[in-house]
């Protein structure tokens with residue numbers, strides 16, 4: 310099959326369109342003919358092997374899995390002997406460890422769900438990692454309640470665009486933080502207030518937000534806390550674009566428990582798992598229009614390296630998708 314693969318870590322130029330063997334499935338896995346694959350910053354981390362701590366999981370000297378991409382939507386081609394609930398021909402979405410920038414992917418059935426009705430494959434592929442992280446942030450991490458004020462930093466990004474919509478749907482009044490060109494988009498997603506970070510900082514209104522969800526990852530914890538109520542929650546979803554060193558931009562997540570210890574505010578990281586139950590929670594919200602995927606750009610498979618380059622610039626308006 311055709312796939313975008315790499316032999317060693319490096320910039321997007323290490324990727325190429327190759328012929329690779331079709332993945333074989335284990336009894337608990339489903340073979341999916343991929344129609345579209347989501348691109349997210351994790352793909353860049355997997356490609357570059359940075360920050361270096363990521364190599365513990367992805368491979369010390371080169372990626373253990375050559376094919377890139379994780380999120381996907383497609384059609385079931387075959388099911389493993391232990392799989393229940395999926396059959397060839399089903400339209401599905403989820404995440405794979407075998408690489409989704411490929412014609413076929415092996416997907417554990419526990420990470421797969423029926424594709425929401427009414428969504429294209431590209432829209433569905435834009436959901437699994439980003440919307441799941443937003444869901445885990447808003448619903449589980451911050452436990453957003455009606456009447457709360459919620460700030461989303463990086464409100465036009467892959468996670469942020471969903472977080473704004475989910476917080477609004479939970480009954481919160483949302484402040485979105487984005488650059489000038491994204492203000493209208495963030496308002497259209499349901500933000501009551503928008504802070505253009507090129508003109509004003511996130512503490513513009515003082516400590517009024519019950520919850521601050523930071524996906525951009527580039528601000529000091531002290532600044533985020535100045536936008537948060539005394540008993541509020543700062544949720545660190547992202548690590549920003551500082552890829553250097555062992556942990557890149559993720560040192561704030563390590564400091565968070567210590568900061569919480571000496572503060573009435575809760576400062577915490579969020580780690581979203583890849584589980585079908587999260588997708589199943591999102592499916593009805595996508596089907597009834599409570600939330601919608603925002604697609605910035607769509608690239609054909611052969612141009613997946615350009616898709617990653619674009620995402621790595623750090624300013625997508627919603628999601629970037631690769632079609633197969």
Ligand SMILES: NC(=O)c1ccc[n+]([C@@H]2O[C@H](COP(=O)([O-])OP(=O)(O)OC[C@H]3O[C@@H](n4cnc5c(N)ncnc54)[C@H](OP(=O)(O)O)[C@@H]3O)[C@@H](O)[C@H]2O)c1
Nearest residue numbers: 350463465466467468487488525547548549579580581624
């Ligand atoms: N915790 C988890 O489980 C988990 C899961 C997935 C991803 N992540 C991480 O979460 C982060 C965000 O992921 P994503 O998919 O949302 O990334 P993304 O799609 O690249 O979006 C990042 C957003 O950050 C905004 N941004 C850039 N500089 C900014 C600044 N100085 N201030 C405010 N906003 C700024 C950009 O908007 P503008 O154009 O407006 O600047 C962009 O929309 C990444 O670090 C990723 O690795 C975490």
